[in-house]
Amino acid sequence: MNTELHLPLERRIGKRSASVIGKHLGLDTVGELLNYFPRRYLNRGELTPISKLPLDEEATLIARVLSNSTRQMRARRGSLTDVVVSDEASGEQIPGTLKISFFNGFRARTELQPGRRVMFSGKVSRYAGSLGMTNPDFVLLDEDPELAGSVDPEKLAAMPIPVYPATAKLTSWSIHKVITTLLDTIDMDGIEDPLPADIAAREKFLGIGEAYRLIHSPETAADWQRARDRFRYQEALVLQTALARRRAQLAAEEATARRPVPAGLLASFDRQLPFTLTAGQAAVGKTLSHELAQDSPMNRLLQGEVGSGKTIVALRAMLQVVDAGGQAALLAPTEVLAAQHFDSIRRTLGPLARDGLFGGAGMLGGPGLSESGPGPVQVTLLTGSMPLAARKQAMLDAASGNAGIVIGTHALLSDKTSFQDLGLIVVDEQHRFGVEQRDALRAKANRPPHLLVMTATPIPRTVAMTVFGDLETSVLDELPAGRAPISTHVVGLAENPGWAARIWKRSREEIDAGHQVYVVCPKIGDDDDGDFSPGEAEPSDAELSEEGPARELASVTAVVETLSQEPALRGVRVAPLHGRQDPVLKSETMASFTANQTQLLVSTTVIEVGVDVHNATLMVILDADRFGISQLHQLRGRVGRGGLPGTCLLVTTLEPGHPSRRRLDAVASTTDGFELSQEDLKLRREGDILGASQSGGRSTLKLLRVLEHEDVIARARTDAQRLVANYPGLEGQQALAAAIDEYLNPEKEAFLERG
Ligand code: ADP
Ligand code: MG
Numbered sequence: 001m002n003t004e005l006h007l008p009l010e011r012r013i014g015k016r017s018a019s020v021i022g023k024h025l026g027l028d029t030v031g032e033l034l035n036y037f038p039r040r041y042l043n044r045g046e047l048t049p050i051s052k053l054p055l056d057e058e059a060t061l062i063a064r065v066l067s068n069s070t071r072q073m074r075a076r077r078g079s080l081t082d083v084v085v086s087d088e089a090s091g092e093q094i095p096g097t098l099k100i101s102f103f104n105g106f107r108a109r110t111e112l113q114p115g116r117r118v119m120f121s122g123k124v125s126r127y128a129g130s131l132g133m134t135n136p137d138f139v140l141l142d143e144d145p146e147l148a149g150s151v152d153p154e155k156l157a158a159m160p161i162p163v164y165p166a167t168a169k170l171t172s173w174s175i176h177k178v179i180t181t182l183l184d185t186i187d188m189d190g191i192e193d194p195l196p197a198d199i200a201a202r203e204k205f206l207g208i209g210e211a212y213r214l215i216h217s218p219e220t221a222a223d224w225q226r227a228r229d230r231f232r233y234q235e236a237l238v239l240q241t242a243l244a245r246r247r248a249q250l251a252a253e254e255a256t257a258r259r260p261v262p263a264g265l266l267a268s269f270d271r272q273l274p275f276t277l278t279a280g281q282a283a284v285g286k287t288l289s290h291e292l293a294q295d296s297p298m299n300r301l302l303q304g305e306v307g308s309g310k311t312i313v314a315l316r317a318m319l320q321v322v323d324a325g326g327q328a329a330l331l332a333p334t335e336v337l338a339a340q341h342f343d344s345i346r347r348t349l350g351p352l353a354r355d356g357l358f359g360g361a362g363m364l365g366g367p368g369l370s371e372s373g374p375g376p377v378q379v380t381l382l383t384g385s386m387p388l389a390a391r392k393q394a395m396l397d398a399a400s401g402n403a404g405i406v407i408g409t410h411a412l413l414s415d416k417t418s419f420q421d422l423g424l425i426v427v428d429e430q431h432r433f434g435v436e437q438r439d440a441l442r443a444k445a446n447r448p449p450h451l452l453v454m455t456a457t458p459i460p461r462t463v464a465m466t467v468f469g470d471l472e473t474s475v476l477d478e479l480p481a482g483r484a485p486i487s488t489h490v491v492g493l494a495e496n497p498g499w500a501a502r503i504w505k506r507s508r509e510e511i512d513a514g515h516q517v518y519v520v521c522p523k524i525g526d527d528d529d530g531d532f533s534p535g536e537a538e539p540s541d542a543e544l545s546e547e548g549p550a551r552e553l554a555s556v557t558a559v560v561e562t563l564s565q566e567p568a569l570r571g572v573r574v575a576p577l578h579g580r581q582d583p584v585l586k587s588e589t590m591a592s593f594t595a596n597q598t599q600l601l602v603s604t605t606v607i608e609v610g611v612d613v614h615n616a617t618l619m620v621i622l623d624a625d626r627f628g629i630s631q632l633h634q635l636r637g638r639v640g641r642g643g644l645p646g647t648c649l650l651v652t653t654l655e656p657g658h659p660s661r662r663r664l665d666a667v668a669s670t671t672d673g674f675e676l677s678q679e680d681l682k683l684r685r686e687g688d689i690l691g692a693s694q695s696g697g698r699s700t701l702k703l704l705r706v707l708e709h710e711d712v713i714a715r716a717r718t719d720a721q722r723l724v725a726n727y728p729g730l731e732g733q734q735a736l737a738a739a740i741d742e743y744l745n746p747e748k749e750a751f752l753e754r755g
Helices: 010-025 030-034 106-111 153-158 172-185 197-203 208-216 221-252 265-272 279-292 310-323 335-352 388-400 435-442 461-466 499-512 541-545 556-565 583-594 629-636 661-669 673-683 686-694 710-726 734-744 746-754
Strands: 040-043 058-072 079-086 097-103 117-127 130-134 137-140 160-163 299-304 327-331 353-355 377-382 403-408 422-428 450-455 472-476 486-492 516-520 574-577 600-603 616-621 646-652
Touching: 010 030, 010 172, 030 172, 040 058, 040 221, 058 097, 058 106, 079 106, 097 106, 097 117, 117 172, 160 172, 160 221, 172 208, 197 221, 208 221, 221 299, 221 710, 221 734, 265 310, 265 335, 279 299, 279 310, 279 450, 279 472, 299 310, 310 327, 310 335, 310 403, 310 422, 310 450, 327 335, 335 353, 335 377, 335 403, 335 583, 377 388, 388 403, 422 435, 486 499, 486 661, 499 516, 499 616, 499 646, 556 574, 556 600, 574 583, 616 629, 629 646, 629 661, 629 673, 646 661, 661 673
Parallel strands: 097 130, 299 450, 299 472, 327 403, 327 422, 353 377, 377 403, 422 450, 486 646, 516 600, 516 616, 574 600, 616 646
Antiparallel strands: 040 160, 058 079, 058 117, 079 097, 117 130, 117 137
């Protein structure tokens, strides 16, 4: 065990400092403080670009004093010292200035003389159009009290200044001072290195003690870079070893082999399929079929563009399991999508399916199966909003094994739902299901079931290797032949107000041609935030704040009202759909749209995922700038599905050149989901990526950037795989094992510490 790292801080830095650190940063042990890494490093000789400082956050900057003036305040006693600082010569084209105000700032008045170079730490705010700071802490750099005299001036000039995430009460340099003390008192030999020696040697990494010293107290930029490289790799290795171990554990579990049956449902299904599988569907199908036939569980992620035909692939896997006597469950993220899957799977299966309650084609003796053929499979829907009697029946069918395929929402996860012999779980649109939910479903099978996770949100390789690192990956990278292209246009109402009327004429043309139209709004009514799903690619706060004053956004209720008055749409059957509606009404509306009784559907993003109405050819997205890139891409995938060319109009009232319009231009410029997802991730922040995909999990990555450090992650993954293959229990790698436990279960660690 790493006893040194687990030591309470006060044992090394004294009670007073320890309590300050505990109170303001919540760090209690030597290891916690050592792992509190600088966010960045300032270069003593360079001024910080003022325009790049974050607003309303604690920031640390170096600037030169331009002027200093003090006056007595009129309204109350005391003096006000205004110091104007500049970042001139920071390399910025236009030098920025910042007005710093001190109340009764005697030290500021005397020390902050024009020409001095000073490091400030405080909150930057915007006041009356210009940037300001009030009562920040500061250090005169020309005479750093800590170092003056002890370090030769040339060396001092090159010395980077670490900048820590600070608080209003604790400046970056106070934190640094405490850590310096810690580095002096710590027993470096008591720190065990989680990196295996052979890897450290191969990579020529710094030893762990040296690395801690250099990341906190570097003498040159190269120092902290070397230290950071090492900790970054360590982070990747801990993560990847944890995942490799989980993969190995899953693979070592015994599952029931579900071997294909020569004259089973799957064979009949393939014979009746009205199209031929794409090469990708066939290849993935083969992989799945092989893995289902093993007695260790399949754990696979299937990625494929919107419309690439994942459902058929999943359905074929389900049929193989049913043929082998097992049950399959399909878990969908929304009721609308579950109901859609239920309908379309029954339709696709045709006579091979039968209903539970009412009897399907097979039971009614409809066009059917030959005498010798397999009996039809019962397909059952189970959602939380179903009437009690129907839900009970569905649960009974799942528990008795009558239902071969059970399709549902999170209701499938409830304690009351059980299966007779659950052999395969298919999770559709993974990005809304967390690991915990996957595990909850797994627990419903007597033996570990096979698992297939499907996602249409393209996931960059490295994200797949981290967030979904416990799954093997397959990709469907082509669309079925005959899929019509979708053309996407940005409709800028700011520059062309007349286009608003044109949109509805265009809709009318589609409807007159017998087709259907989606209109998507960011809001339901006037007083809500719409159906935004948490974790989706919403524009960041920063992007939204660029918009200035709030503007009126299109809402489902208001748009339905407007359209009823719209001359171009007279006589068109319009219906609203959104998340706050009664589930029965929702499914009625979807059914009516599917049947082309409703011609124009005004909805929120509830239609974003999976909804499949072939006759819909036009999608109008109002205030499209309110949606994220991947959301827009998902949305437009709803049109152009039936061989008819699709059109998507991204309507915005923002001025051309507005930063949020970049997303719209990106979406209009390509239909390649992978390209878009890279673009999307570039425009978003790191935390959002892991946060979004982990849904509920923690994203504790500190140094590792999933997008930037692909090579580090890939190397660590190879090393981790080898380690786990050679030492399944991580024998001889106690420090690494401990680091993994800590990563997986930080609360438990903290608890043990206090206990
Ligand atoms: P997604 O990958 O978005 O879930 P779906 O599985 O919903 O895509 O498939 C979209 C549509 O394409 C469905 O109507 C499906 O029947 C059809 N489809 C799937 N595979 C093929 C194929 N090989 N050839 C033609 N159409 C296909
Ligand atoms: Mg789908």
